[in-house]
Amino acid sequence: MFEDRDDAARRLAEALAPWRGQRPLVLAIPRGAVPMGRLVAEALGGELDVVLVRKIGARYHPEFALAAIDETGELQWTPGIDPAAADPMWLEHEKHAQLDLLRQRRARYRRGREAIDPAGRVVIVVDDGLATGSTMAAALHAIRARKPARLICAVPVAAPSALERVRPFADEVVCLSAPTSFQAVSQFYGRFPQIEDDEVERILAGVG
Numbered sequence: 001m002f003e004d005r006d007d008a009a010r011r012l013a014e015a016l017a018p019w020r021g022q023r024p025l026v027l028a029i030p031r032g033a034v035p036m037g038r039l040v041a042e043a044l045g046g047e048l049d050v051v052l053v054r055k056i057g058a059r060y061h062p063e064f065a066l067a068a069i070d071e072t073g074e075l076q077w078t079p080g081i082d083p084a085a086a087d088p089m090w091l092e093h094e095k096h097a098q099l100d101l102l103r104q105r106r107a108r109y110r111r112g113r114e115a116i117d118p119a120g121r122v123v124i125v126v127d128d129g130l131a132t133g134s135t136m137a138a139a140l141h142a143i144r145a146r147k148p149a150r151l152i153c154a155v156p157v158a159a160p161s162a163l164e165r166v167r168p169f170a171d172e173v174v175c176l177s178a179p180t181s182f183q184a185v186s187q188f189y190g191r192f193p194q195i196e197d198d199e200v201e202r203i204l205a206g207v208g
Helices: 005-015 033-044 088-110 134-144 160-169 197-204
Strands: 025-028 047-050 053-057 065-070 075-077 122-126 150-157 172-177
Touching: 005 033, 005 150, 005 172, 025 033, 033 047, 033 122, 033 197, 047 197, 053 088, 053 134, 065 088, 065 134, 075 134, 088 197, 122 134, 134 150, 134 160, 150 160, 160 172
Parallel strands: 025 047, 025 122, 122 150, 150 172
Antiparallel strands: 053 065, 065 075
16 A cells, blocks of 8 residues: 555645644654654644654563553553453563653653643644554543644554544544554555664654
């Protein structure tokens, strides 16, 4: 469906064209969405920053997302997961580990620069796709607490169930495709390379 993330970002920017000229704040979820966020921000005449959230993977199957955590430590659980079923000692350890990583990423990505304040702004949260929607839900929940004027979720592709998961957290959801055949985000990209921290740093510093 998409050649790569750049192709997806250009198409997403077209769908977001009504916000061009209103200086929206584009918040990308690292790491994969950061190059996309840059293109969307440039196309709309907005600013780029990141919103930091992390997946909490299952204890013995870490690729399976039980929940997502934001920088405040609040969890957004994947639908169908019973929080009471998670071992509390393991969960507390995992939360601390992910929060430590978020703090490290914030320090590395921002390099002393203050995060851009979303208060009173049109904020567009971008990711490269939604599988469960928990990570996006955590991101939207964290930004909503900072009182944006309007909060928009924008993704190229999503599982239909993930879209329903995130709708209550956003004022508007922009998704280019929600195929019933959804299995993984990567299946809808011709090229889907891993994005490294160095590239995120360069983009946020304006030299990427």
